[in-house]
Amino acid sequence: MLTDPKLTRLDNFPEIRVVLRSTINKDKVSVISGGGSGHEPAHAGFVGKGMLTAAVCGDIFASPSVDAVLSAIVATTGKAGCLLIIKNYTGDRLNFGLAAEQAQDIGYQVETVIVGDDISLGEAVEQRGLAGTLFVHKTAGHLAEKGKTLDEVAALARKVAGQTYSIGLSLEEGQKFQNPEKSRLSKSEAELGLGIHGEPGVETIDMKMADALMQKALNTLKKYLPKKGKEYALLLNNLGSVTPIEMNILLASFHKSDLAEKVKFLVGPASLMTSLNMKGFSISVVTLDKEIEEALTSTSDPAAWFIREYGKKEPLQSPKLPDMLPFDASTNERFDRVFDAIVEELISAEKELNAIDEKVGDGDAGSTFAAAAKKLKKLKAKLPLADTGELFITIGRILAREIGGSSGVLLSILFTRAGNSYKKEKHLGKALLDGLEKMKEIGGAREGQRTMVDAMQPAFEVLSEDGNLETAAQKAREGANKTKDSSTFKTLSV
Numbered sequence: 309m310l311t312d313p314k315l316t317r318l319d320n321f322p323e324i325r326v327v328l329r330s331t332i333n334k335d336k337v338s339v340i341s342g343g344g345s346g347h348e349p350a351h352a353g354f355v356g357k358g359m360l361t362a363a364v365c366g367d368i369f370a371s372p373s374v375d376a377v378l379s380a381i382v383a384t385t386g387k388a389g390c391l392l393i394i395k396n397y398t399g400d401r402l403n404f405g406l407a408a409e410q411a412q413d414i415g416y417q418v419e420t421v422i423v424g425d426d427i428s429l430g431e432a433v434e435q436r437g438l439a440g441t442l443f444v445h446k447t448a449g450h451l452a453e454k455g456k457t458l459d460e461v462a463a464l465a466r467k468v469a470g471q472t473y474s475i476g477l478s479l480e481e482g483q484k485f486q487n488p489e490k491s492r493l494s495k496s497e498a499e500l501g502l503g504i505h506g507e508p509g510v511e512t513i514d515m516k517m518a519d520a521l522m523q524k525a526l527n528t529l530k531k532y533l534p535k536k537g538k539e540y541a542l543l544l545n546n547l548g549s550v551t552p553i554e555m556n557i558l559l560a561s562f563h564k565s566d567l568a569e570k571v572k573f574l575v576g577p578a579s580l581m582t583s584l585n586m587k588g589f590s591i592s593v594v595t596l597d598k599e600i601e602e603a604l605t606s607t608s609d610p611a612a613w614f615i616r617e618y619g620k621k622e623p624l625q626s627p628k629l630p631d632m633l634p635f636d637a638s639t640n641e642r643f644d645r646v647f648d649a650i651v652e653e654l655i656s657a658e659k660e661l662n663a664i665d666e667k668v669g670d671g672d673a674g675s676t677f678a679a680a681a682k683k684l685k686k687l688k689a690k691l692p693l694a695d696t697g698e699l700f701i702t703i704g705r706i707l708a709r710e711i712g713g714s715s716g717v718l719l720s721i722l723f724t725r726a727g728n729s730y731k732k733e734k735h736l737g738k739a740l741l742d743g744l745e746k747m748k749e750i751g752g753a754r755e756g757q758r759t760m761v762d763a764m765q766p767a768f769e770v771l772s773e774d775g776n777l778e779t780a781a782q783k784a785r786e787g788a789n790k791t792k793d794s795s796t797f798k799t800l801s802v
Contacts, residue, residue, distance in 0.1 A: 334386025358608025395437025428501025478588020
């Protein structure tokens with residue numbers, strides 16, 4: 309179903325799958341592309357003012373029929389003529405090519421441009437069409453929108469196709485909906501240079517970190533690029549199931565390369581021409597000149613096309629924050645042993661706490677506490693162990709800056725307030741209770757809601773009154789045990 313009012317389809321869907329603009333000016337050149345489905349948003353996602361006039365969609369990874377292509381030509385083409393942009397695959401060449409011949413026979417002016425931007429197998433073989441085809445869509449669509457002649461539109465499309473270079477790299481092939489094939493790659497392998505239908509690439513390579521994989525792809529790509537004095541637009545394409553954070557990691561890897569210095573514009577990282585759920589990416593670059601740059605950056609309707617300036621910027625100087633260790637180091641023999649016992653206990657409990665957290669959360673509580681303990685252990689010699697107030701404030705700053713997750717922040721609040729409170733009144737129990745109240749105020753939890761507050765609250769209350777450590781420990785254990793009983797749970801209001 310089409311929800312964009314600027315788009316429509318021919319009414320003999322689904323036998324004929326043609327997506328086209330709802331309003332067509334036949335005094336301008338019609339720009340048509342297409343191919344098998346499974347590459348979304350290509351090709352229908354690039355229909356709109358400034359790009360394609362129509363897209364013809366076949367079955368999954370199968371070229372549309374001659375009749376479908378011919379229908380698109382007849383539905384959109386006037387005296388200005390039509391340009392067919394064809395990715396270099398046998399089925400597409402045959403069906404689009406025969407449709408062009410039939411259209412010419414009945415009086416339509418039709419030109420074709422075949423795009424083979426995949427350089428992975430070298431220039432001595434037929435080069436497949438990859439995501440670099442979108443550069444041709446955009447530049448041809450731009451000239452057509454300006455009212456240029458078919459010869460002018462086709463000439464620019466051929467020029468762009470001739471100076472566009474692409475290569476793909478994937479950790480696994482996309483899986484077809486019917487009759488999925490067994491992967492030719494193991495979990496420790498990746499493949500360089502495979503096609504958008506899962507066709508074998510040029511090389512099976514070892515699985516490595518993003519920087520190494522990106523550089524491997526670029527090393528192959530750069531063999532075919534002009535050697536000197538050129539600027540490029542880069543298209544970083546998600547082949548299907550790479551997560552957004554991984555795509556940005558790949559962009560960061562590209563940013564470290566020497567080719568990044570020559571890139572002026574960036575399209576993506578985004579899903580632009582996919583291969584079902586293939587877990588991989590492709591890189592396309594086109595050599596820029598004034599005409600191509602203008603065409604690529606002109607406004608257009610398709611939301612799937614987004615281009616922006618690209619360049620390396622120097623980072624801003626970070627503001628100076630208060631020192632994490634603001635106090636002089638000092639020692640306290642009695643507390644030194646207590647400190648060691650606490651940090652070792654937290655480190656040793658990492659797996660147990662993670663296992664408990666997995667039952668209700670994301671399973672990282674133990675790792676958070678262990679990381680805090682390891683950091684404190686590392687900094688022990690720099691801590692003001694002889695001054696409780698200063699120590700608590702320092703621990704608060706360490707937890708806030710070094711430890712992730714909500715637990716680190718909550719405990720930082722507790723220790724910071726406790727440290728400031730202890731400076732005013734030299735009472736450990738009252739200081740801890742004051743810190744807990746501040747943590748509850750900001751965090752929102754209360755006793756009885758099955759959080760660490762259930763153990764802290766009764767223990768700190770004992771310490772604030774008579775200071776009996778054994779009783780405080782007993783109350784903490786009782787509070788902790790209550791968190792096991794779901795019948796005591798109270799909903800935390802937000």
